Amino acid sequence: MILDTLGVGLLGTSTEVYHKVKQYSKIYSSDISSTIWGHLDFRLPPLYAAFVNGVAVHSMDFDDTWHPATHPSGAVLPAVIALSEAFPQKKKISGLDLLLAFNVGIEVQGRLLRFSNEARNIPKRFHPPTVVGTIGSAAACAKLLALDRVKCKNTLAIAASYAGAPLANAATQTKPLHIGNAAKHGLEAACLASQDLQGNKQILDMESGMGAFYTDYSPQSLPTLQSYAWLLDQQDVAIKRFPAHLGTHWVADAASSVRRKLVESSDNLLPLDKIEKVIVKVPEVKYVNRPNPNSEHEARHSFQFVACSALLDGSMSVQSFASENIQRPALRELLCKTQLQHPADNKPSFESLYCEVTVGLQDGNTISDRCDTFYGHWRKPLKKEDLEKKFQSNASEVLPAEATEGIIETVYNLEKVKDCSILSMFLSGQSARALSEKLRLL
Amino acid sequence: MILDSIGVGLMGSTTPVFDIALQYCRELYSSVAVSSVYGRPGMKLSPTLAAFTNGVATHSMDFDDTWHPATHPSGAVLPALLAASQMLPPSTKPNGLDFLLAFNVGLEVQGRLMHFSTEAHNIPKRFHPPSVVGTMGSAAATAKLLSLSMTQCAHALGIAASLAGAPMANAATQAKPLHIGNATRLGFEAALLAARGMEANPVILDDIPGCSGFSAFYSVYQPKPLSTPSDHHEFLLEKQDIAFKRFPAHLGMHWVVDAALSVRNLFINYAGSFSPSLIRTIVLKIPVSKYINRPFPSSEHQARHSFQFNACTALLDGEVGLSSFTESSIHRQELRELLDKVVVEHPEDNVANFDKMYGEVALLLHSGDVLTGKCDTFYGHWRKPLSRESLLKKFRSNASHVLPEEKVETIITMVDNLENMSDSSQLACSL
Numbered sequence: 103m104i105l106d107t108l109g110v111g112l113l114g115t116s117t118e119v120y121h122k123v124k125q126y127s128k129i130y131s132s133d134i135s136s137t138i139w140g141h142l143d144f145r146l147p148p149l150y151a152a153f154v155n156g157v158a159v160h161s162m163d164f165d166d167t168w169h170p171a172t173h174p175s176g177a178v179l180p181a182v183i184a185l186s187e188a189f190p191q192k193k194k195i196s197g198l199d200l201l202l203a204f205n206v207g208i209e210v211q212g213r214l215l216r217f218s219n220e221a222r223n224i225p226k227r228f229h230p231p232t233v234v235g236t237i238g239s240a241a242a243c244a245k246l247l248a249l250d251r252v253k254c255k256n257t258l259a260i261a262a263s264y265a266g267a268p269l270a271n272a273a274t275q276t277k278p279l280h281i282g283n284a285a286k287h288g289l290e291a292a293c294l295a296s297q298d299l300q301g302n303k304q305i306l307d308m309e310s311g312m313g314a315f316y317t318d319y320s321p322q323s324l325p326t327l328q329s330y331a332w333l334l335d336q337q338d339v340a341i342k343r344f345p346a347h348l349g350t351h352w353v354a355d356a357a358s359s360v361r362r363k364l365v366e367s368s369d370n371l372l373p374l375d376k377i378e379k380v381i382v383k384v385p386e387v388k389y390v391n392r393p394n395p396n397s398e399h400e401a402r403h404s405f406q407f408v409a410c411s412a413l414l415d416g417s418m419s420v421q422s423f424a425s426e427n428i429q430r431p432a433l434r435e436l437l438c439k440t441q442l443q444h445p446a447d448n449k450p451s452f453e454s455l456y457c458e459v460t461v462g463l464q465d466g467n468t469i470s471d472r473c474d475t476f477y478g479h480w481r482k483p484l485k486k487e488d489l490e491k492k493f494q495s496n497a498s499e500v501l502p503a504e505a506t507e508g509i510i511e512t513v514y515n516l517e518k519v520k521d522c523s524i525l526s527m528f529l530s531g532q533s534a535r536a537l538s539e540k541l542r543l544l
Numbered sequence: 545m546i547l548d549s550i551g552v553g554l555m556g557s558t559t560p561v562f563d564i565a566l567q568y569c570r571e572l573y574s575s576v577a578v579s580s581v582y583g584r585p586g587m588k589l590s591p592t593l594a595a596f597t598n599g600v601a602t603h604s605m606d607f608d609d610t611w612h613p614a615t616h617p618s619g620a621v622l623p624a625l626l627a628a629s630q631m632l633p634p635s636t637k638p639n640g641l642d643f644l645l646a647f648n649v650g651l652e653v654q655g656r657l658m659h660f661s662t663e664a665h666n667i668p669k670r671f672h673p674p675s676v677v678g679t680m681g682s683a684a685a686t687a688k689l690l691s692l693s694m695t696q697c698a699h700a701l702g703i704a705a706s707l708a709g710a711p712m713a714n715a716a717t718q719a720k721p722l723h724i725g726n727a728t729r730l731g732f733e734a735a736l737l738a739a740r741g742m743e744a745n746p747v748i749l750d751d752i753p754g755c756s757g758f759s760a761f762y763s764v765y766q767p768k769p770l771s772t773p774s775d776h777h778e779f780l781l782e783k784q785d786i787a788f789k790r791f792p793a794h795l796g797m798h799w800v801v802d803a804a805l806s807v808r809n810l811f812i813n814y815a816g817s818f819s820p821s822l823i824r825t826i827v828l829k830i831p832v833s834k835y836i837n838r839p840f841p842s843s844e845h846q847a848r849h850s851f852q853f854n855a856c857t858a859l860l861d862g863e864v865g866l867s868s869f870t871e872s873s874i875h876r877q878e879l880r881e882l883l884d885k886v887v888v889e890h891p892e893d894n895v896a897n898f899d900k901m902y903g904e905v906a907l908l909l910h911s912g913d914v915l916t917g918k919c920d921t922f923y924g925h926w927r928k929p930l931s932r933e934s935l936l937k938k939f940r941s942n943a944s945h946v947l948p949e950e951k952v953e954t955i956i957t958m959v960d961n962l963e964n965m966s967d968s969s970q971l972a973c974s975l
Contacts, residue, residue: 226754226755227756227760232706256719259717263675263711263714263723264710264726265711266760268759268760268761269757269760270747270755270756270757270760271757275742276702276703276706279742283707300717301714302717305711305713305714309670310669310670310712310713311711311713312711313711314671314711388754
């Protein structure tokens with residue numbers, strides 16, 4: 103999860119939304135500073151580093167997804183990394199400290215999501231990273247700062263007052279800010295609590311507390327620490343293979359498979375002009391139902407776009423969302439022939455949804471295929487090589503090879519790393535050769 | 545409103561919550577420090593952090609203005625405008641009229657949004673209104689001051705929606721003032737991001753089932769189209785005035801205090817002096833609102849949100865003021881004894897709504913006699929507004945806690961003549 107998140111974040115520094123928030127955040131500078139992933143040329147105060155790096159992570163909708171639905175890592179990792187560089191008296195934070203804080207941040211999100219049945223489905227009202235992600239970031243930072251029990255409670259209480267952004271900004275340029283802000287505000291809450299700011303310590307119990315974000319909030323007591331089972335052990339995350347909403351990954355696999363069949367049955371050529379209609383069976387998810395997307399953000403949130411794109415090209419990639427590809431005539435033509443259907447048994451939940459793509463040809467034949475579990479889903483996780491391949495492909499857009507190798511090595515050995523600032527140094531793009539002596543293991 | 549807001553903000557700069565916010569901002573950010581901080585002449589912070597800090601100051605004691613439908617309008621808008629005015633280069637400083645217009649835009653937007661939901665008319669239960677509409681108002685006001693284009697203004701509101709919304713449960717805690725601090729700061733940030741080209745959902749205010757925009761914060765949301773502003777545009781503020789607080793506590797407290805003072809007078813006439821031992825029970829008739837019903841508050845924040853505490857303080861002291869909420873005042877024995885005698889009733893006709901509620905205090909004496917005081921409209925409510933003298937008295941009392949007399953008078957003069965100022969950043973500089 104950590105490796106994947108770093109990779110997508112580095113890639114995300116090439117996006118327009120990233121560029122805007124970077125320009126904006128530069129108006130703040132100070133003596134204490136943290137690394138901006140992919141940049142040697144400037145640093146930012148930890149809060150804004152968390153913000154900017156968080157935006158980078160979610161800028162292309164390429165980051166991990168969990169069940170119940172949220173993007174867990176992006177809300178937490180940028181905050182803990184930024185914080186690790188900003189301890190007073192240059193106190194060193196070990197890899198194990200970082201790893202533990204990270205896991206706390208993930209666990210808290212999972213526990214909160216289980217307090218509401220509504221949370222099991224694809225969201226409609228609040229974008230989950232802004233609700234549980236903010237609290238997760240706050241918890242992770244409180245852990246890293248080693249705050250006492252009372253201050254940890256206040257951290258969560260303060261964080262709640264920053265939580266919650268509506269879903270309607272999904273599929274717009276603002277969506278990536280949801281993760282950026284979750285990371286930043288969680289960190290801010292922990293900093294304020296460490297200065298003794300107090301909030302409502304029962305914030306997690308109350309309908310007028312975290313309950314404000316759900317219609318069916320029902321908190322439960324947690325298992326005792328003696329026999330504690332981490333949620334991540336029981337429920338893995340999904341890692342995306344291309345930068346778009348998770349729901350479209352089922353569509354891509356089904357559509358690619360239909361294309362293969364089509365091509366086989368017609369002399370290894372895609373009979374585009376013979377296609378009369380394309381039917382895509384998906385659950386009902388309003389914000390991913392876009393017959394005519396125009397911006398990259400809209401395309402990443404369009405079942406129809408991904409179906410047509412995968413039919414045309416055979417697979418999806420980062421390049422599929424370049425504006426030349428979004429606007430190409432062959433794709434627009436195919437889009438006109440595409441419609442969605444919402445079978446009653448297709449539930450809007452990342453645990454159970456499926457996709458069926460049917461292409462109807464002029465001669466009356468139809469070719470269909472169905473995807474129940476795409477490659478990358480927690481039921482069919484990416485193999486280690488493919489995970490690394492994704493990371494390398496992303497990171498090498500902005501970092502030299504020694505730095506990308508350095509990150510992989512550091513993340514794989516995180517528990518043994520004495521001083522995790524080495525991770526930040528690699529992230530900024532510093533040459534590994536100069537740093538190899540610094541990579542001390544326990 | 546501007547004067548009162550500055551006054552309570554200056555007063556608020558003496559609070560612990562303000563100290564924390566200020567300390568936090570100072571430690572982390574030092575450059576582009578151009579915006580003034582209430583009560584710290586000479587100290588500057590970066591604009592959005594100055595807005596944050598001053599916003600926290602404004603709401604730190606729950607002393608700032610309240611509107612109907614319910615929100616605290618000025619604190620969410622003024623700090624951002626003050627900070628922004630100092631941020632602009634000398635050649636494009638907004639004049640007083642620009643400033644006033646931006647301020648009014650910020651208020652109007654808040655009012656219009658609240659009218660999109662009938663739920664908003666009552667005392668809130670789920671989200672704290674300043675964190676919802678206040679953030680949008682701040683975004684609108686700063687977008688106006690910064691002269692953003694129509695498209696940029698739309699995006700500013702869209703971005704602001706993703707920064708809005710804090711739950712009620714932090715009311716009556718030290719974190720509540722952050723709601724106003726963040727509303728004004730984050731709305732300002734939204735405008736700055738929009739100015740740099742950030743885009744959001746242009747129809748964020750529309751009601752689209754299955755994918756919530758601004759409607760996420762309400763269970764009943766019915767947006768209505770607005771007429772294009774013309775020369776005859778009527779600002780909501782002209783039709784519905786605000787309430788100013790006479791003492792630093794939740795607005796609901798003001799009704800029971802006035803009722804308590806009235807029954808206290810009756811009691812003194814009856815018994816010659818205020819003798820608590822003659823009282824068997826104190827009955828409070830109040831609307832149902834969980835977060836202001838606290839029989840035994842233990843912190844200043846809880847005390848400011850307790851019908852019981854405010855009624856008893858008024859009975860005991862004959863007034864409620866700044867010093868009523870100190871640690872020693874909160875914990876004094878005579879007060880706890882009175883609190884023990886309180887029972888609370890929720891008459892059906894007492895609606896949890898700042899336009900309709902009332903407060904009634906009845907003293908049931910051991911002798912069997914019953915004395916009652918009732919207040920439908922407290923002094924300071926929009927139906928019975930504070931006189932200019934009372935407003936100035938409140939401002940002077942607040943501001944003189946942290947500023948010398950000449951500065952206090954300068955601010956009064958400036959605000960009185962705001963429309964004629966050629967450079968409105970002078971107001972912020974004088975704080």
